[in-house]
Amino acid sequence: MHINNSMTGNDRQVNKPFKDITKTGKIRPWREKKVANVTYAELLQILEFKKSNNVKQCGEVLEFKPSDTGHLKLYRAWFCKSKLCPVCNWRRAMKQSYQSQRVVEEVLKEYPSSRWLFLTLTVKNVWSGQELNESLSYMTKAFNKLKQYKKVSKNLIGFMRATEITVNKENGSYNQHMHVLLCVSGTYFKNKENYISQDEWTNLWQRALQVEYKPVVNVKAIRPNKKKDSAITSAIKETAKYSVKSSDYLTDDLESNLKAVEDLERGLYAKRLISYGGALKTAHKRLNLDDNEDGDLIHTSDDEISETESKANSIIAIFNYEKQDYYLKNE
Ligand SMILES: [Zn+2]
Incomplete structure (x- = not known):
């Protein structure tokens, strides 16, 4: 996926938030979970928990591989594994x-x-x-x-x-x-x-x-x-x-x-x-x-990434804290 850096801010193609859509057409709730995670991290910070910075970085960068069927498979990401983290608990529940x-x-x-x-x-x-x-x-x-x-x-x-x-x-x-x-x-x-x-x-x-x-x-x-x-x-x-x-x-x-x-x-x-x-x-x-x-919160089912899939170019989405949503990484 190539995204041109020189495109202007008016170009909606570039500024559209990233969406991870499942095989059945549902949008995965990354944004909603990450927004809740940020609020949780802020509460931890006020309470002076040392882990607040780590928690805030949970799921900040998501690296996907496109699957053979066209939907995305999570390939790499870092999760904080805190017991109350909304992102981690969503992954754990799945x-x-x-x-x-x-x-x-x-x-x-x-x-x-x-x-x-x-x-x-x-x-x-x-x-x-x-x-x-x-x-x-x-x-x-x-x-x-x-x-x-x-x-x-x-x-x-x-x-x-x-x-x-x-x-x-x-x-x-x-x-x-x-x-x-x-x-x-x-x-x-x-x-x-x-x-x-x-x-x-x-x-x-x-x-x-x-x-x-x-x-x-x-x-x-x-x-x-x-x-x-x-x-x-x-x-x-x-x-x-x-x-x-x-x-x-x-x-x-x-x-x-x-x-x-x-x-x-x-x-x-x-x-x-x-x-x-x-x-x-x-x-x-x-x-x-x-x-x-x-355990591993990247793979939540047996939907493994195949050898060929892992060789495809990654799609990387990064959470933008100002805009409160994920955007594709500019290449
Ligand atoms: Zn987490």
Whole structure:
């Protein structure tokens, strides 16, 4: 691609923002994610986080290769991998959604008569970053206890667990909960000795947490079939959602944004938000899928760049901070 430097500012051809359009004609939300990333980096700067400069450079330069089918494939870029970064979380969610589809398909091949449950486990809200950090560790421990209870473990084949944190905008508290996709053997639904009702799940979760209050627990059975049943797809999507939505800490209110970012940074520090267990963990390993939180955020699916494609001239888009959009690099 050759862009003439001598073209005047009036030439709209040159000044048109860069667009990355998918095979199905959708515009990838680079601009929107990068604009949110810049706001997030500015909050980190005000809070004097050392990483603010790194975060600001996330996804600044994007190098693509044109594919054989005409759309662009991301070839090189630098991502900050910060837990709250809107660019990185968008990449992670795509990757997680792709990986979990593959893992579930693989487990279904191995356990064709298995059944799937979607379990949501909550605890009461917390108010500070410190409390959030402790609560997240505590929840993970409690979950490890829960899965070992005999009634749970005897039918459990595997699981995929994702932690989500939401900010309550009315009172500034945080709600941390887990979405768990459970794979159980067909016997789970056989009789009372094997089946666990929502009340029982609630009691088991309360026991694992060792708390006085009744925690909110929700359980739903899902029925996958060979045609990628929408129920299991939507359960996969639930577990592949962003761990924290950027709209929760990028509101119109600077003061509450600063508090939320500070608390969430502290709360999520060194936390793993996605994990696999049992047959799902084995399948993830067998499929040779890389780490979905800290791994490669350039390739989010198996849409690899072929040998010939990699030899084509690159298309480079750079984020213009003044114009708040991506533009092609002048050659
Ligand atoms: Zn980032």
